[in-house]
Amino acid sequence: MSEYFRDIGTSVTSILTGMGITLRHFFNAVKRKGDAGIDEENYFNQVDGLVTLQYPREAVPTPEIGRYRLYNEIDDCIGCGQCVRACPIDCIMMETIKVTKDDLAVCGKTSGGQQKKFWVPVFDIDVAQCMTCGICSAVCPTECLYHTQVSDFSEFRRENMIYHFGNLTKLEAEAKRKKLEEEKKAAPAPKPKPAPKAAPAKNATT
Secondary structure, rough: OOHHHHHHHHHHHHHHHHHHHHHHHHHHHHHOOOOOOOOOOOOOOOOOOOOOOOOOOOOOOOOOOOOOOOEHHHHOOOOOOOHEEEOOOOEEEEEEOOOOOHHHHOOEEEEOOOOOOOOEEEEEEOOOOOOOOHHHHHHOOOEEEEEEEOOOOOOOHHHHHHOOOOOHHHHHHHHHHHHHHHHHHHOOOOOOOOOOOOOOOOOOOO
C-alpha cells in the first residue's frame, strides 16, 4: 500500500516540476522582446523564455556535424559512379560520356589536379528518398559529394525534390555523344592477333 501512494507522490511531483518549467518559460517569454537570441555556440543551450521563433528571419542553428541536404560539386566530379553503386536506396542517378582526346583540355581538371575523363550530363539526387546515411560521400574519391547544413528544403511538388547537378545541357550532351561516335569510327581498326603457331608433332617411337 505504501508503494502505491509513493508512486502517486512521485507522479504528482513530476507533473508539478514540468508545469513549473513551463510556467517559468511562459512568464519569461512575456517579458522578452525582439529576437530569441539563440546561442549559436551550443545547440542545446537555448534562451530561457523561448516560445516562438520569428521564422524565417530567425531559426534554430543546425549542428556542424549534422547531415542534411546532399550536394555535388560537379566541377570536381570525375564520373566514377562509386556513389551510385554505394547508395543503398538508389537515390542517385548518373549518366556519363567519355571525353574525346581533343576535349580533355575543355573538360578540365578537378580542384585536386586530376584530369577528368568523363562528362556528366546527368547527376540527379532524389532528396525525398535520401536517408542521409553518408555512404556516398564516404566513397567519393574527390570529396565532391557531401551533406550540407541546409535542413529546410520543403517543396510543394514532388518533382522539385529531385536536384540536378549535370554539367551539360541535353543539346551539349547529344553533341558530345556524336563526337565520340565519330572518333570511334575514325580510329584505325586494331590489328588482328597472329594465329598461334602449331606445336611440332612428336615422332612416334616403337
